[in-house]
Amino acid sequence: MFSSKLARRLVHAGRRLAAPVVAVVIALVMAAPAVAAAAPAPAATNPLVSIQPHSHRTGSFTKYVIVNWATNRCLDSNENQDLYTLPCNGGAYQHWDGAWDPSWPHGGGYLISDEATTFCLNGGGPPPRTQQCANNDNHEWHITGGTDAYQLRPDALVGVNNGGDYCLDSNANGDVYITPCALANPYQNWVVAPA
Numbered sequence: 001m002f003s004s005k006l007a008r009r010l011v012h013a014g015r016r017l018a019a020p021v022v023a024v025v026i027a028l029v030m031a032a033p034a035v036a037a038a039a040p041a042p043a044a045t046n047p048l049v050s051i052q053p054h055s056h057r058t059g060s061f062t063k064y065v066i067v068n069w070a071t072n073r074c075l076d077s078n079e080n081q082d083l084y085t086l087p088c089n090g091g092a093y094q095h096w097d098g099a100w101d102p103s104w105p106h107g108g109g110y111l112i113s114d115e116a117t118t119f120c121l122n123g124g125g126p127p128p129r130t131q132q133c134a135n136n137d138n139h140e141w142h143i144t145g146g147t148d149a150y151q152l153r154p155d156a157l158v159g160v161n162n163g164g165d166y167c168l169d170s171n172a173n174g175d176v177y178i179t180p181c182a183l184a185n186p187y188q189n190w191v192v193a194p195a
Helices: 004-038
Strands: 061-068 073-077 083-087 096-101 109-114 120-122 129-131 140-145 150-154 166-170 176-180 190-194
Touching: 083 176, 150 190
Parallel strands: none
Antiparallel strands: 061 073, 061 096, 061 190, 073 083, 096 109, 109 120, 109 140, 120 129, 140 150, 150 166, 166 176
């Protein structure tokens, strides 16, 4: 059994410890939202599901970058007409101009040219390349999708895959190619934004 003197000492000690413990608990509770808010957002690993096959971007653009959603690498080319992606570096070979023409078939399209070479993006045959610009469906591109990421679809292949169309695609190695469009494929999603 406890004596009354021992009981008073325990109560008094408890009071001395209670105030600092309560203060620490309150501080932790108050700091938790600030710590959670300061944590960086996780990197996007999934494509945007808002991409719709017949939702077209319209209007010309100048000096834009075309960045792959999955790799965060920029579409790039060279004087040899090769097409690939590299880490974004701000160079003119990664700047693209898009001339919108609403009169083209399938709802209008873009003639997309590299600022450094002035060659146009060609989707008429594997592999995609750049070449001297011409007003034909090999150089016409549809930029379809939502507001954050788009699919780039060459007009030369629109409707080839039973209405599924084909899209500019890439991989972590920087290769660029054209494959059947698939909304679940983040490597077919591109951010088209001012450089």
